[in-house]
Amino acid sequence: MRCGEAGPPRVVDDAEAEALVRGICFKTGPPRFLGVELEWLVHDAQDPSRPVSPRRLAAAADRLQALPLRSLITIEPGGQLEFSSRPAESLTACVEEVSADLAAARTALRSLGLLLAGYGKDPWHPPRRVLTTPRYRAMEDFHDHWGGAGRTVMTKTASVQVCVDAGHEEPGPLGFGRRWRLAHLLGAVLVAAFANSPLDGGRPTGWRSTRQACYERMDPSRTLAPAEDADPREAWTAYALDARIMCVRSGQGPWEPPWGLDLRGWARTARPRPATADDVAYHLTTLFPPVRPRGHLELRMIDAQPGEDGWVVPLAVTAALFDDPVAAETSYRAVKALADTAGQEPAPRNALWRNASRLGLADPELRSAAAVCFAAAREALPRLGATPRVLAAVDAFTGQYVDRGRCPADDLLDGLTGEPVRESKESTA
Numbered sequence: 191m192r193c194g195e196a197g198p199p200r201v202v203d204d205a206e207a208e209a210l211v212r213g214i215c216f217k218t219g220p221p222r223f224l225g226v227e228l229e230w231l232v233h234d235a236q237d238p239s240r241p242v243s244p245r246r247l248a249a250a251a252d253r254l255q256a257l258p259l260r261s262l263i264t265i266e267p268g269g270q271l272e273f274s275s276r277p278a279e280s281l282t283a284c285v286e287e288v289s290a291d292l293a294a295a296r297t298a299l300r301s302l303g304l305l306l307a308g309y310g311k312d313p314w315h316p317p318r319r320v321l322t323t324p325r326y327r328a329m330e331d332f333h334d335h336w337g338g339a340g341r342t343v344m345t346k347t348a349s350v351q352v353c354v355d356a357g358h359e360e361p362g363p364l365g366f367g368r369r370w371r372l373a374h375l376l377g378a379v380l381v382a383a384f385a386n387s388p389l390d391g392g393r394p395t396g397w398r399s400t401r402q403a404c405y406e407r408m409d410p411s412r413t414l415a416p417a418e419d420a421d422p423r424e425a426w427t428a429y430a431l432d433a434r435i436m437c438v439r440s441g442q443g444p445w446e447p448p449w450g451l452d453l454r455g456w457a458r459t460a461r462p463r464p465a466t467a468d469d470v471a472y473h474l475t476t477l478f479p480p481v482r483p484r485g486h487l488e489l490r491m492i493d494a495q496p497g498e499d500g501w502v503v504p505l506a507v508t509a510a511l512f513d514d515p516v517a518a519e520t521s522y523r524a525v526k527a528l529a530d531t532a533g534q535e536p537a538p539r540n541a542l543w544r545n546a547s548r549l550g551l552a553d554p555e556l557r558s559a560a561a562v563c564f565a566a567a568r569e570a571l572p573r574l575g576a577t578p579r580v581l582a583a584v585d586a587f588t589g590q591y592v593d594r595g596r597c598p599a600d601d602l603l604d605g606l607t608g609e610p611v612r613e614s615k616e617s618t619a
Contacts (some may be wrong), residue, residue, distance in 0.1 A: 207457040208413040210470050212427045217485035218366050221355040221513050224284050225486070226505050228292075229348035229494055230271050230306040232299070238307060241268065241425070242566075244320040246304065253298045259291040264369035266343025267319045267326045269293075271306065277353075281509050281574050285502055285576045293364040308500050310387030310493025312346040313602065319345050326590070328437040328445035329476070332409070335449070339407040343478075347387070347401040348494035350501045352508040353486050363518040372413055372518065373481040374537055375525035376511060377491045379563055381538075381545035382556040383591065384504050385494040394606065398550035398599040401493055405478065406539045408435060411452070412477045415536040426483055436476040438462060439469070480537050487512075491538070497600055499579075503587045506580050507567040514570035524562040531555060539566040550597035557595045564592050 202210065230251055234240045247269035248389035254263050254271065261273040265308075273291060278284035292306070299305060317338070318332060326344070332339020344538040357366040384400035397403045405413045416422075431454040438447040448462060453473050457465045474484075483486040492504045511521040532542035542556075568584055576584075591597055 199468055200471060201460075202457055202467050204454050204458040206412040206467075206529050207453060207465065207470050208427055208431060211430045211468060211474070212255060212423055214421055214485060215426045215430075215483040216356040216366050216370075218356050218359040221357055221364055222279060223353075223355055223486070224279075224281060224353075224502070224505075224513070225275045225277050225347075225353035226284060226288060227275070227488075228273045228288065228352040228501050229351075229355065230273075230335040231309055231312055231346075231348050231494070232269055232271060232304055233307040235300065235303050235305045238305075239314045241315055241318075242304065244269065246302065250299055250302055250304050251414060253302065254295050257291075257294050258288050258339065259294060263295075265321065265345070267321045267322045267329070268317065270311075270345075270348050271496035281571075282508060282577055284505065285577070285580060287504075289499075297462045308348070308386070308494045308496045309383070310347060310349065310399055310599075311342070311390070313387075315346065316391070316460065317341040317345045323540065324440075324445045325437055332434075332436045332448055336408050339404040340409075343401070343404050343408065347404070349490060350384070350492040350494055350504045352489045352505055353376055353484075354489070354509065354512045355486050357512075363515045363522065364513075367422055368522065369487060369512060369518075370481070370483075371418065371490055372525065373487055373511070373520050374411070374418065375528055375532070375542075376508075376521060376538060376563065377480050377489065377541045378528065378532070378546040379556055379559050380489070380504065380508065381491050381493075381543065382550045383560045383564075383597055384492045384495060384554060385547065385550040386495060386602070388599040388603050389606075394458060394603060397548050398552075398597055399493055399547045402538060402543070403489060405480075408538075408543070409480070412436070413479060414539060415479050415481065417536070422483070428475060430474060433473070433477055435473065437471065437472070440587050452588075458542075480543075493598075496601075499583050500598075502580055502583045506571060506576060506584055507564060507596055510567035510570040510574060510576075511563055514573055516569035517566040520566040521563045524559045524566075528555060528559060550599055551592065551595045557592075564588050 251265045261275050264272045275288050357364045381399055384569045387399050387401040411433045416425040416609040432452050435447040435451045437445045472617050480491045495501050510517050528542055537543045545553045
């Protein structure tokens, strides 16, 4: 074999697949890096309710991918655009770099009569897949076994995904076990505070975050949280091995696997073909729990936010609550009190997460926890070097929403009736 030439794929059995998953899920050490992945819907600038053709979406993607951006640009199945930041050593560096990329992207899109729209779910248009790759054909076929929620998530939703380091190996406020637990309880607070997807076809769905509600109606082997009563590494490894296979990549022919095949069974039986190390890594990209360990922690539960700088607030608040030791301890105590409401059911199917998705901060428990967490984050942000711009954005969001028991979804609902939404927990349970 010539130097630099790739060898054949490395075939793995079930024990080797298990070791691979366990070895890469949590990379521990002092928290240093921060990242964000921003998904955006693409709408017509003159009439956002008018569908954008696949041709225009393709032109938008081509235009952005030709720009000298530092963020990685990818296209989602429905034509959504995702900006994935580089790992940043500070909140300020992350915000400034991504903001510059977004400014360049918006200028390019305006020349095409398009804009980036910050909704957790498209308020008007039905699901429509515009990418025809084998991966997305296989994903769509797989999701259809569970109803229409998977197609909706694939093609008509957008999010703010915040990435934080896993944390120290040792116990404590910044230990990876504590941060894993914090992410799953704080996640419900983040769903409620930033809920921004209450409409479908221009009408209320009964959920503040319809996007998040969709996840509990999808394949539970890949969208529910792993068991919380086990070591995080063990829990995630078992979860990944037991998750159903969505795609078996093939040079020719369809990618659809035998129905019900999980990773453990595939690696053990070598059917429909031997599994490789690359297949294990690929399988992990098809798992969509609320918190996904990828060496770091990827928090996936936050709806895309309105406004050019709306995404800054969930990024800043989450970074402060994870990476400042005082704020991490304060927030953990606040959200730990929510564990009784969550019960034994995994997120997002438990009562706590359903209340967050349906009610937002109209839920009194979540509103109280959000008030504590946002206050702790605001106190910590100057210690993290947050700029006046970031502080002002957090202050504005807190005053407009958290202090009033509201979320961005309530603004969309108010726009339908002209009256503020007033809804009790009992009226929508």
